[in-house]
Amino acid sequence: MKLVEKMRVLAVSAGAVAAVVAVTASGPVQAADKEQFFPALVYRTGAYAPNGVPFANGYIDYLKLVNARDGGINGVKITYEECETGYATDRGVECYERLKGKGPTGATVFQPLSTGITFALTDKAPKDKIPLVTAGYGRADSVDGTVFKWNFPLGGTYWDAADILIQHVGKLEGGLDKLKGKKIALVYHDSPYGKEPIPLLQERSKMHGFELLLLPVTHPGVEQKATWLQIRQQRPDYVFLWGWGVMNSTSIKEAVATGYPRDKMYGVWWSGAEPDVIPAGDGAKGYHALTFLAPAGQGQVHKDMIKYVYDKGQGTGKKEEIGEVLYNRGMVSAMMGVEGVKRAQTRYGKKPLKGEQVRWGLENLALDAAAIKKLGFEGFMDPIQTTCVDHEGSHSAHVETWDGKKWSVTAGPYESDLQIIKPIIRASAAKYAAEKHVTPRDCAKEASM
Amino acid sequence: MLYRENGQFKTTYRQDQQMLPILQDRIFMALLLAFVFVGAPLVFSDYFFLSILIPFLILSLAALGLNLLVGYCGQISIGHAAFMSVGAYAAYNLVLRIPQLNFLVVLVLAGLIAALVGLLFGIPSLRIRGLYLAVATLAAQFFMDWTFARVKWFTNYAPSGSVSTATIDIFGWQVNSPVRKYLFLAAVVTVFAVLAKNLVRSHMGRAWMAMRDMDVAAEVIGIRPVYAKLTAFGVSSFYVGVAGALWGFVHLGSWEPLAFNITLSLNLLFMIIIGGMGSILGSFFGAFFIVALPILLNRAPDWIGIDLSTAMVSHMESMIFGALIVFFLIVEPQGLARLWAIGKEKLRLWPFPH
Numbered sequence: 154m155k156l157v158e159k160m161r162v163l164a165v166s167a168g169a170v171a172a173v174v175a176v177t178a179s180g181p182v183q184a185a186d187k188e189q190f191f192p193a194l195v196y197r198t199g200a201y202a203p204n205g206v207p208f209a210n211g212y213i214d215y216l217k218l219v220n221a222r223d224g225g226i227n228g229v230k231i232t233y234e235e236c237e238t239g240y241a242t243d244r245g246v247e248c249y250e251r252l253k254g255k256g257p258t259g260a261t262v263f264q265p266l267s268t269g270i271t272f273a274l275t276d277k278a279p280k281d282k283i284p285l286v287t288a289g290y291g292r293a294d295s296v297d298g299t300v301f302k303w304n305f306p307l308g309g310t311y312w313d314a315a316d317i318l319i320q321h322v323g324k325l326e327g328g329l330d331k332l333k334g335k336k337i338a339l340v341y342h343d344s345p346y347g348k349e350p351i352p353l354l355q356e357r358s359k360m361h362g363f364e365l366l367l368l369p370v371t372h373p374g375v376e377q378k379a380t381w382l383q384i385r386q387q388r389p390d391y392v393f394l395w396g397w398g399v400m401n402s403t404s405i406k407e408a409v410a411t412g413y414p415r416d417k418m419y420g421v422w423w424s425g426a427e428p429d430v431i432p433a434g435d436g437a438k439g440y441h442a443l444t445f446l447a448p449a450g451q452g453q454v455h456k457d458m459i460k461y462v463y464d465k466g467q468g469t470g471k472k473e474e475i476g477e478v479l480y481n482r483g484m485v486s487a488m489m490g491v492e493g494v495k496r497a498q499t500r501y502g503k504k505p506l507k508g509e510q511v512r513w514g515l516e517n518l519a520l521d522a523a524a525i526k527k528l529g530f531e532g533f534m535d536p537i538q539t540t541c542v543d544h545e546g547s548h549s550a551h552v553e554t555w556d557g558k559k560w561s562v563t564a565g566p567y568e569s570d571l572q573i574i575k576p577i578i579r580a581s582a583a584k585y586a587a588e589k590h591v592t593p594r595d596c597a598k599e600a601s602m
Numbered sequence: 603m604l605y606r607e608n609g610q611f612k613t614t615y616r617q618d619q620q621m622l623p624i625l626q627d628r629i630f631m632a633l634l635l636a637f638v639f640v641g642a643p644l645v646f647s648d649y650f651f652l653s654i655l656i657p658f659l660i661l662s663l664a665a666l667g668l669n670l671l672v673g674y675c676g677q678i679s680i681g682h683a684a685f686m687s688v689g690a691y692a693a694y695n696l697v698l699r700i701p702q703l704n705f706l707v708v709l710v711l712a713g714l715i716a717a718l719v720g721l722l723f724g725i726p727s728l729r730i731r732g733l734y735l736a737v738a739t740l741a742a743q744f745f746m747d748w749t750f751a752r753v754k755w756f757t758n759y760a761p762s763g764s765v766s767t768a769t770i771d772i773f774g775w776q777v778n779s780p781v782r783k784y785l786f787l788a789a790v791v792t793v794f795a796v797l798a799k800n801l802v803r804s805h806m807g808r809a810w811m812a813m814r815d816m817d818v819a820a821e822v823i824g825i826r827p828v829y830a831k832l833t834a835f836g837v838s839s840f841y842v843g844v845a846g847a848l849w850g851f852v853h854l855g856s857w858e859p860l861a862f863n864i865t866l867s868l869n870l871l872f873m874i875i876i877g878g879m880g881s882i883l884g885s886f887f888g889a890f891f892i893v894a895l896p897i898l899l900n901r902a903p904d905w906i907g908i909d910l911s912t913a914m915v916s917h918m919e920s921m922i923f924g925a926l927i928v929f930f931l932i933v934e935p936q937g938l939a940r941l942w943a944i945g946k947e948k949l950r951l952w953p954f955p956h
Contacts, residue, residue: 197913206913235912237900242854242861247653247897254649269858272764276855280778292762343751345762345858352761369751372860581761588698588758590768 189226189494189505190256191216191233191487194248194265200373201240201398203428204479208266209235210470211483214462217469218454219491221461226494227503232256238270240398245270246277253281258505262286262490262515268346271304276589278303283508284493284515288486289422289445293349294581298516298544299593301582305515305544307489307537312577313569314421314443315350315393317550319357320567321419322391333362338389340380340396340404343369347395350421352577354393360573374400381407394420394442401429402437409436416441422550426478430555438557443550444478445485446534449560451476454484454529478560485534492528493518516541535566541596605949621799638788643781651780658893659787660848665873665885666798667841672871673880674802675834676814677727678735681742682842682870684723687862688746689716689843690850691756694765697851698758705770705777709790709847716843717836719746724835728828731817743864750859766856783852790848794841799882801837810834811880842870876930878937887938891930896923 193212196205216231225231234255236248245265253260263278264286265271271291278285279302286305287295293312295304322337323329339354341347351367358365366389368380374396381404384392392413394404401424408415416439420429425442427449455476463472474480490511497506497514506514518539525531537546551565586593605626612618622628646655668682693712696703703711723742727735750756750763757765770777770786777786801807809830812820821827850857869892877888899919903910910918934941 195912197911198916202913209912237912237916239916242857243657246854250649250652251901268762269764269860272762272766272856272858273854276766344860345764348762584758585766588768589766 186257187225187229187505188232188257189229189261190252190259191231191490192248192252192255192260192263193233193235194238194245194252194263194267194270195235196238196240196266198237199239199241200375204398204423204426205240205266207426207428207470207474207477207479208483208486210468210474211480211485212264212487213469213483214458214475214480215484215487215491217462217467218458221465221467222457226491227498229494229498229503229505231491238265238267240267240269242267242269242273246273249274249277253283256505258507259283260508261494261506261511262508264288264486264490266290266486268292268349269344272345275301275304281508282512284512286486286490286493286515288489289482290346293353294578294585296543296545296578297582298539298541299582299596300586300591301544302594303512305489305493305539307515307518307539307545308445308485308534308547309422309550310545311346311349311395311421312353312574313545313548314550315353316357316569316574317443317565317567318393318419318421319354319361320570321552321564323361324564329361335363335391336366336387336389337363337391337393338366338368338384338387339393340368340370340377340384341394342374342396342400343371346397346423350393350395352581353574356573356577370396370400370404373398375403377403377407381411381413384408384413385411390417392418394418394424396420396424396429402432405430405433405437405440409433415439416554419443419552425553425555425560427560428479435557437555440555441552441563442555442560444553444560444562445482445550446532446562446566449476449478449481452529452531452533454533457529458484481533485530488528488530489515489518489537492520515539516544518546520546541594541599605946605952607950621796621803635792638792639785642788643785648780651784653897654894655784656780656787656853658889659784659791660845660853661870661873661893662886662889663791663794663848664842664845664870665877665889666795666882667838667845668870669874669877669879669881669885670798670802670810670841671834671838673874673878673884674807674814675810675831675838677724677831677834678732679739679742679838680736680864680867680871681723681739681746682838683862683864683866684742684746685716685720685839685842686846686849686866687750687859688719688839689713689846690857690862691750691765692716692843693847693851694767695756695758697767705772705851709844712847713840713844716846717840720835720839720843721832724832724839727831727835740864743867747859747863750862762858764856764858765850767851770851777852787848787852790844794844795882798841802882806830806833806837814880872927874937876927876937878939881937881939883942884937884939887942891938895926899923 195209196202216233220231234252236252238245238248260283262284268290271287274285284303286307288307289309291306293310295301295306296310323332326332354365366387368383370377370380396404408418418440420442422443430437458475462468493511493515494506496518497510501510516539518537520537522536535547535549539546548569549566551562553560554563607624610625622631664686671677671679689712692715693708696708696711726738757763777783809825812825813830873888873892874885876891878884896919899922900915903915
């Protein structure tokens with residue numbers, strides 16, 4: 154009797170296992186033919202979700218819009234899949250491996266929205282021949298396309314950002330030479346992201362003679378009492394904030410608590426969105442941050458978005474959130490990827506393209522004011538023109554200020570000083586090339602081909 | 603019926619002392635190794651290698667190292683990711699500064715450097731024990747985090763503090779594809795696992811276990827605590843250091859100090875608690891549980907065909923994962939390795955348990 158019972162249990166469990174295996178084997182059916190696959194590394198959970206969610210929504214919504222309004226990229230439908238990274242490098246790499254081979258031609262372009270994940274993927278992308286677009290983040294030295302063939306920090310790097318902030322405060326003081334003897338504190342996220350601007354600031358501090366205080370904040374940045382105690386003691390003339398997620402609003406709250414004037418605080422463009430200031434309430438008034446162009450608001454593309462996507466009930470987020478800073482930035486990022494494909498189609502034909510072909514498109518991107526206007530992004534971004542040597546395409550930014558209700562542009566545009574940045578880029582890229590045994594490409598030779 | 607040692611007689615001491623005394627176990631192990639080295643490369647996809655098997659193998663090695671200390675010698679450490687980082691940065695600097703060194707030599711040297719640091723942080727274990735020691739090892743964690751984030755020399759003055767590595771080359775054999783990485787790791791981990799298995803059966807392992815079970819009694823029967831505890835710290839750190847070097851070079855390729863933070867230390871500890879303290883096999887079970895399960899849970903809704911939002915899947919993953927940890931600890935507090943042992947016991951009696 155007992156034996157029979159045991160056999161039955163065994164049989165049932167074997168059946169259950171078989172069922173699970175059968176289910177797992179039959180994955181989602183992939184439709185081949187005219188499709189271009191866009192992987193989306195997002196973070197909708199964890200400490201960085203307040204900033205990750207609007208960006209992801211904007212990114213996905215723009216892809217939906219291209220499908221709904223234009224019927225895809227010149228007839229090639231866009232497909233996409235999200236993968237949650239939680240801003241963690243290891244999960245980001247897992248997502249990359251998961252998504253890189255999907256779609257008829259593989260992943261088009263990866264945009265991880267994390268400098269840490271960018272560092273990890275920088276090693277992997279060349280082997281898989283997939284371009285990496287890091288619009289406004291990632292490795293600053295990857296501007297150098299001769300060494301970083303697959304990286305595209307389109308629109309701005311942290312060295313540009315740091316340079317522009319110094320130019321701005323220099324202007325406020327009445328000239329860069331007036332910065333001598335001043336104190337500038339950098340409150341930064343203690344990760345590759347936050348450390349990235351340091352070399353440039355050190356260079357500038359040597360040039361102009363200001364004192365640079367480096368104040369790291371450990372992940373996720375909710376504990377900053379010690380940092381702000383130092384600021385209270387040292388009384389820097391300006392505070393640059395290089396934070397992300399909850400760290401930003403915490404910094405502003407701590408500034409209120411220590412009585413540090415908010416209008417002396419300048420955030421990088423990742424520290425200047427609604428989720429950063431709204432939790433700090435009225436205390437955030439007067440806080441500045443960088444922005445690529447118009448920070449928030451709506452233009453032609455947003456009208457299209459409402460008409461083609463949200464009115465049909467296809468929107469990813471809430472309708473009220475369209476036009477927020479990070480939503481817009483997600484849209485712009487997606488647009489850059491789509492435009493890269495469009496550009497590549499002019500050379501390789503209007504069919505699904507491989508990452509390798511899209512890379513060429515991104516390297517020859519020419520978004521002038523007219524093209525931007527046509528896309529409906531007028532006023533939301535500066536023209537971008539990439540080349541084999543320069544994978545960034547634009548070096549300008551503005552300063553925006555929070556008035557308690559909305560962000561508005563108050564100064565700029567500024568152009569970062571390439572005289573200072575270029576040598577650092579070249580030195581850093583050369584060091585990377587030596588460490589990784591990468592032979593830099595010869596752009597002059599490729600152009601003639 | 604099949605798993606029974608009836609009729610297998612041992613006629614020499616040598617036979618009695620062999621690692622796998624039962625014939626069936628030897629056959630099973632041979633088949634397993636054949637599968638690991640021959641079958642797996644043919645069966646699995648690149649994704650499976652890169653996302654599951656490679657991290658699994660490296661963390662198994664790290665968990666094995668920690669298990670030698672915690673499971674066999676009874677000294678709790680919650681700072682072992684620090685020794686991993688020592689191994690990783692040591693290997694990075696060795697490769698950077700002495701490029702002509704073979705990677706296998708680098709691996710051993712990195713392990714030795716980690717062992718030295720481990721010895722240093724093991725000294726407090728001579729005076730304090732239990733949870734107090736755990737807190738003391740936490741110092742290692744924060745000290746190493748701080749060192750590698752702040753002392754620029756270790757990261758070759760990289761502006762972001764992130765270092766990256768070149769492809770590994772072993773006598774002209776490039777470890778560059780997922781399959782090659784896997785095979786390389788499988789070989790290293792096999793060697794280290796066999797070493798560990800033998801080590802815990804040697805006089806050193808017996809001294810550790812005596813120390814774990816009751817240190818005063820161990821001292822009375824002539825085991826020197828200084829020797830037992832410090833060798834455990836040294837050997838454990840050596841293993842973990844090698845694992846750290848592999849984690850950096852084979853798995854991550856580029857990393858920042860954050861890659862070896864306290865979360866990793868805790869994860870290693872969870873691995874051996876769930877897998878089974880004082881068991882070589884348990885380290886592997888635990889590593890698989892911690893590495894692969896979250897990823898499988900994350901992908902399961904998609905496979906089954908349930909359409910959930912990305913955030914929902916992520917939340918579900920954490921909830922189910924947490925629930926499973928609690929479940930396994932209630933069902934078998936001694937870990938998955940114990941379940942395995944019970945299964946083997948039952949199999950010997952099956953199908954006639956009485």
